Amino acid sequence: MPATPILKKQAPAASSACKRVVFNTSQTIHSIILKFRESGDSSHFSSLFNDLSTSGSKSELLLWLSQMTECVPLLDRQADKIVLQFLKIPWYKSKELAAAAKSFVITLVTAHNYYTYSVLKQLFTSLIPDVNEDDESLLVKAGLLTEEKEVCQQLILTSIVAIHNHVPMCRDTLLVLARKCMPYFRRHVHQHAVYTFNLLQLANQLPRLRMALLEIVITNMVTIDVHIPRSELATLDEDDDDDSSEEEDVFDMEVDEPKEKEGKVASESSCAMNHKDGNTLDVLMAIMLQYVHDVCHGFNEPRKPTVLSENSADVKSTPQIRDSKQLCQAGSVSLSGNDNSLTVGCECGGREHDLAALKLLFTDLKEVFSSIILRTFASCHVQFLVFYLLALRPGLATIFLEFLRVKQFENPNCSRDVRQNAMAYIGSLLARGKFIPFSHVHSCLEEMMRATNYEDFLLHSPFYYACQTVFYVFTFRYREYTKDSKRLALARSLNLERLVMSQLNPLRICAPPVVSNFAAVTRRFQLAYCYTIMENNKRFGIPAASVDEHRCAGNTTLNMLFPFDPYLLQRSKIYIEDHYREFDGLPEDVVKSQETTMDTDAQDIIVTPKSFDFSYGSSPGYRKWQGGFLPSDHLVEGVFPL
Structure with a gap:
């Protein structure tokens, strides 16, 4: 009696062992392909491939890849379901499997180039790693992989390159999948x-x-x-910044060693x-x-x-x-x-x-x-x-x-x-790039000042873009123009007064903060006198009904971004900051003059809010500006973003 249950318990183990031996033979792979080509029934290999994906050992996976590579001549269009499901198995878990998978896919695509799209799609998808959303260390070490994963990634890339070289017509497919994945x-x-x-x-x-x-x-x-x-x-x-300063005030203790470790x-x-x-x-x-x-x-x-x-x-x-x-x-x-x-x-x-x-x-x-x-x-x-x-x-x-x-x-x-954007990039680059010398800034401004007859396109908008760029760049780099009499002569040679007195009235259309700062600087050095025109514009700036869908006869101002505003990304900032020019602020006598004007004519001046932000790139410019002159506290800090 005891012998019977022992044999029954051992029988499944023997059966599974026997199945495992048959599972790994080339005859089985060969027969599976031939059977599917004849019947089109995928049920006999679907569960098999699912088991390989979830619980297949490395040796089994390597043997399957080797045998499938030998059977590539049989994997034509009639066996496409076998190929597509076989490609979904995660082959790039180790460098041994990745190397064997590379050999298989290159052989497959070389023999049957109609599998190129499916193979490339699987390869590009495998370039995206799985992540644990709860692992906060990946936020700091984003992009860093283990040595074995790096090797797998390199094998995937060399597979893509090899497929491109063997099937030159796949170039467009490769780019489409690179974008799609x-x-x-x-x-x-x-x-x-x-x-x-x-x-x-x-x-x-x-x-x-x-x-x-x-x-x-x-x-x-x-x-x-x-x-x-x-x-x-x-x-x-x-x-x-506020949190860090508060923590320093509260927890600033005179203990050196722990402080260094915590830092x-x-x-x-x-x-x-x-x-x-x-x-x-x-x-x-x-x-x-x-x-x-x-x-x-x-x-x-x-x-x-x-x-x-x-x-x-x-x-x-x-x-x-x-x-x-x-x-x-x-x-x-x-x-x-x-x-x-x-x-x-x-x-x-x-x-x-x-x-x-x-x-x-x-x-x-x-x-x-x-x-x-x-x-x-x-x-x-x-x-x-x-x-x-x-x-x-x-x-x-x-x-x-x-x-x-x-x-x-x-x-x-x-x-x-x-x-509009092209002129914005010109102005912002001339103002912000430390690597651009003054001589080149002056030659660019001269070129723009000579080009007085820009193409008439939607109410002279290119002319206003050029004017605002001149105002912005000159105000930003006025210290270089006014450091000595020779440089001041170069500033006078620009003939800025001609722009100010133009019948197209750029002081009315250009962004008010740029106009206000330009007026203050040019008045200080007697290069142009803008305040009379600005006052007239203010008096006649009563809003009116819209003339058509593109034009407003009243309070129209130019929207224009300045793309090289201060860089706000923390890690990559180290590449930019040493090449980046900050605004030095307006002259002290101009600031004092503005303060006096603010005290004497306070009722005639519209004061901007305390949260004034002179950030050009975010709005298309000046979203917090309310009109009129700038308050004295912002003039002291500097009207351009620091």
Whole structure:
């Protein structure tokens, strides 16, 4: 009696062992394919592949890949369901499986190129890692992978490159899938960082597709950028400063060692911004800015910036080595010129630049800028990729500014918005770029002043764009124009009075804060007298009924963004800040004069609110301005954003 139940209990084990042996034979795989080709019934292998996906051991998976590779000649269109379901098995969990999967997919696509789309889709999907949303360490170390996962990612990329080389007609399919598989912009920052870095590596291995892949990456970044109101980032930044100052006041204890340890922990946790989308864009900007720096310096492979896992102070002190000699750090600068006219550029001074690679990257970025960034109105940070490239090689700024003026602004075939944005980029770049010398600023202003007869397009709007740019740039860099009599003569040669007295009345149409500051500076140095016209504009500025859908006869003012407003992303800021010019404020005597005017004519002046924000890029400019002159407290602080 006891022998019977023992045999019955052992029988299933023997049966399963026997099934496992049959499961791994090439004859079984061969027969499965032939059976499906004849009957079209997928039930006999669906459960088998599901078991492989969930509980298949590494040895079993490797054997299946090997045998499927041998059976590739049988995997024609009649066996497409087997192939499609087999590709869904997660093959890229280890480097051994990833290498075997690479051999299989390349053999499959070479023999049957109609599987190219399915194979590429699976490969691009595998470039996006799975994440645990509760793991906060991924916010700080976004984009960093283990060594084994890095190897798997590299095998996936080499598979994509091999498929592209074996099936040249798949180029469009590859780009479509690269764009389609991009993570949704609200997805986890780690997924965005890993996928973006992989696309940059792919662009390096397929140089003919680099511009298209950069367009995919930058389009995703622009999508994130336009969904982040600048006011939210500024508010969070102010809140963080307030909280940190309060904590320092309350917990400032005279204990040195614990304070140092706590400081390190705080610096590591503060790498991630509190704003979710802002943190994602910050990480992507750091990756892209590091990529721009590396390509310009001849690196063949993109590197992940150390700023992703370290605080900014540590990053600047971390040397970067290439070929046993020190390379200039990303974001660092060198000074050139004499004491009276200093400009900043790349720390190596261009000696370490790969000019051929730099020229190609500039061409690609310029095209992407023209097709995407220039046509996006609310972008606040992505355009700093071009800003940083020009900072590394200041000589390119001349070419870029000429491209904006001739090819975009003065081209009547461009839309009104594109021409407006082109002039905004010209003005903001001239004002903010430390790498642009005064001589070039003056020549650009001279060129704009000579071009008095711009194409009449929707009520002379290009003329007003040019006028506002002149007012803005001159006010921003007036100290260089007024430092001595020779420079002051250059300012007079611009003949700013001609713009002020124009019958088109730009002082009425241009943004009031720009006009107010320009009037104060030009009056102080007797270059132009604007206040009489401003007062007349104020008296006749009574709102009236709309004449047509494009024109308002009363209080029309020009909306115009200034794209290089202060950079608010915390981690990637280290690449920009040393190349970025802050506004020095108005002259002290102008401030005192304004204070006297405010005291004597308070009833005639409309005072702006205390929360006045001179941020140009967020609104399309000046959303908090209420009209009239600026209050004295804001004039003291400086009317441009710091």
